[in-house]
Amino acid sequence: MSRQDDPPRxxxxxxxxxxxxRQDAxxxRQDAxxxPxxxxxxxxxxxxxxxxxxxxMRSKDxxxxxxxALAILAGGMAIALLLLLTGRSVRPQxxxxxxxxxxxxxxxxxxxxxxxxxFGQVVAGRxxxxxxxxxxxxxxxxxxxxxxxxxxxxxxxxxIDPFPYQLALAEARxxLAEARxxxxxxxxRKEQDKIMLTRAKEQLEIRRRDVSRSQRLAKDGNISEQxxxxxxxxxxxxxxxxxxxxxxxxxxxxxxxQQRAVVERLDAALSQRQRDLENxxxxxxxxxxxxDVKAGTGRFVSxxxxxxxxxxxxxxxxxxxxxxxxxxxxxxxGKRLKGQIARVGWRIGAETLFFDATIARSGARISSQxxxxxxxxxxxxxxxxxxxxxxxFVEVELPDRLYKDVLRLPERALYQEASHVYVxxxxxxxxxxxxxxxxxxxxxxxxxxxxxxxxxxxxxRFPEAGEGVKAQSVPFSGSK
Numbered sequence: 001m002s003r004q005d006d007p008p009r010x011x012x013x014x015x016x017x018x019x020x021x022r023q024d025a026x027x028x029r030q031d032a033x034x035x036p037x038x039x040x041x042x043x044x045x046x047x048x049x050x051x052x053x054x055x056x057m058r059s060k061d062x063x064x065x066x067x068x069a070l071a072i073l074a075g076g077m078a079i080a081l082l083l084l085l086t087g088r089s090v091r092p093q094x095x096x097x098x099x100x101x102x103x104x105x106x107x108x109x110x111x112x113x114x115x116x117x118x119f120g121q122v123v124a125g126r127x128x129x130x131x132x133x134x135x136x137x138x139x140x141x142x143x144x145x146x147x148x149x150x151x152x153x154x155x156x157x158x159x160i161d162p163f164p165y166q167l168a169l170a171e172a173r174x175x176l177a178e179a180r181x182x183x184x185x186x187x188x189r190k191e192q193d194k195i196m197l198t199r200a201k202e203q204l205e206i207r208r209r210d211v212s213r214s215q216r217l218a219k220d221g222n223i224s225e226q227x228x229x230x231x232x233x234x235x236x237x238x239x240x241x242x243x244x245x246x247x248x249x250x251x252x253x254x255x256x257x258q259q260r261a262v263v264e265r266l267d268a269a270l271s272q273r274q275r276d277l278e279n280x281x282x283x284x285x286x287x288x289x290x291x292d293v294k295a296g297t298g299r300f301v302s303x304x305x306x307x308x309x310x311x312x313x314x315x316x317x318x319x320x321x322x323x324x325x326x327x328x329x330x331x332x333x334g335k336r337l338k339g340q341i342a343r344v345g346w347r348i349g350a351e352t353l354f355f356d357a358t359i360a361r362s363g364a365r366i367s368s369q370x371x372x373x374x375x376x377x378x379x380x381x382x383x384x385x386x387x388x389x390x391x392x393f394v395e396v397e398l399p400d401r402l403y404k405d406v407l408r409l410p411e412r413a414l415y416q417e418a419s420h421v422y423v424x425x426x427x428x429x430x431x432x433x434x435x436x437x438x439x440x441x442x443x444x445x446x447x448x449x450x451x452x453x454x455x456x457x458x459x460x461r462f463p464e465a466g467e468g469v470k471a472q473s474v475p476f477s478g479s480k
Contacts, residue, residue, distance in 0.1 A: 097470055104424050104456040104473045105413070109405050114440030116330070116398045120320025120344075124311040124390045125378065127288075133279035135302040136160040138295060144284075145308065147293050150384055151284040158295055158307070160280040169273040176266040183259040190252035193245060200242035207235035287384045288313045313384040318344055318357055320396045321372040329438075332401050337362065342377050343397040346388060355388070356380045357396070403438050407446040412461040414444055422458040422465055423451065429458060429469045 140159040144151045151157070214231045217223045293308040295301065322330070330337060337359050344355045356379075363374030377396065381388065413421050418436045422429040432455075438445040451457070456473055458465065 099427070100460075100462065100464065100469065100471045101474050102424070102458055102460040102462075102471045105409065105459050107407055107423075107451050107453055107455040107457055109407060109453055111402060111404045112406055112408055112440065112445055113402045114400045114438060114443075114445065116326060116400045117441065118320050118322060118326070118396050118398070120318045120394055120396045122346075122379070122388060122390050122392045122394060123317050123319050123376075125315035125317040125376075126286075126312040128285070128310055130157070130282065130307040130310055132160060132282060132295075132301040132303055132305060132307060134160055134165065134276050136164065136280065136300070138297055138299050138301060141295065141297050145290070145293060145295065147291060149290045150313070151288060151290060151310070152384075153284055153286050155284045157282045157284060159282075160301070162277055162280045165273065165277040165280060169270070169277055172266065172270040172273040176263065176270050179259065179263045179266050183256065183263055186252060186256045186259055190249060190256060193249045193252055197242065197245035197249060200238065200245045204235070204238045204242050207231070207238045211235045282307065284310060286310070286312055286314075289389065311390060313386070314381065316379040316381055316388065316390065317360070318342075318377045318379060318394060318396055319363075319374055320377075321374050323372045327373050329401050330398065337375065340398065344377070344379065345395045345397070346392055347395070348387075353388070400438070400440075403445050405447075406437060407434070407448065407451065407457075408440060408443050409446060409457060410459050411439075411442055411444050413457060413459045415461075415465065418444065421446075421448075421451075424456040424458060424471055424473055427470055427472065429465060429467065429471055431467050 137160065138158050139161045142156050142158065143149075144155055145157045211228075211231050214223060214228045218225065218228045288310045290308050290310055292306070294305075295307045301307070338361065340359045342357045342359060344357050346353045346355070357377035358380070360376050360378045363376070366373055379388070409421070414434070414436070415421065418434070420431050420433050423432050424430075432448060432450040434446040434448040434451070436444055437447050458471070
């Protein structure tokens, strides 16, 4: 192979044995034209390369390797030309405007009193801790003394050993009988002293008359002075005896008063012993439900030991919380909350039990967590056998304030943060501004100066809704 067939080598390529150029050497100038000798050498090399390619194309090997590719290319071009000549022309079709099927509701302005629904919890309006009234050993319990049992007023729950209290009662009766007998004795002695006082006074009067006669006789000299002195001495002794009898009566009167006080004290003690004996039997003070039962046969209890907790079945209440806004709306109507009727629903699985309730009072303070106000409503439970118990979660429905001349629409009819709705006029949607004034469950209460009574208001919510959108009304299937 001649040297001319070798591919030309670039003049600026560095040789393998040449050292790399210095880093600090200045770069060659790019804008200077190459020398004429180098230009002639480059043209010569390009001409030699063209002659080599033409020589290869004249050879059989060149066409043998590329004939198949050229045939495939030609066949594809022929098929494309045939399709272009025989194919149908496609014209673009015009897209028809879509008409949306929507639900509408006719505008009706009316006075509406919605219901305010909140959740609450059933609580015991009255509950007491049952405790033993006397101490002792429990010797008997009734079947009603069980956790969750329903008891009636006066129903026995347990009995404490009565023997010590029977003995104390007998001793109190004996002491009282003894005191009463002593009082009778004192009263009899007083009566005797009164009789003796009466006799002493009679004798004193006789002695006084005797002294008077003796004094007259002594003046006439009929009796001696000694006889007069003896009669005067007898009179003085009788007067002393009468005074002593009168003093004894006063002493007996004081003793009788003391004994009467003793009798009264012993009588009170007897009543206490009788009551203690009655209190060995613990009974239910009112109808209710039992919880936290801690008593059993054989246990020793004292008046400070709890037996159970009794919740009044006729004093069940519902405690629920109203926000400041809800509380203000209820008061805005000018009605007092106390005495208003509420409806309470308790859901048990698929069934809901309803009870009437009356608002009784509000809480003592505002909740620091919710900022709302607690209200208490007394449940009107028809019978103590009701399954409702404290702790149940219920829904409370209260009558809200009265909204006059408002529209009541489903919430889905509102667009853009409840600022407007759409009405259907002539098959097109038109925007109308509204103002939200209240809610009734899942419905909104609206005021509007742009909506007329009888307008068809869009109640179907879809993203394409807007001014001028074509729509067609279908019967309304939503809740009223």
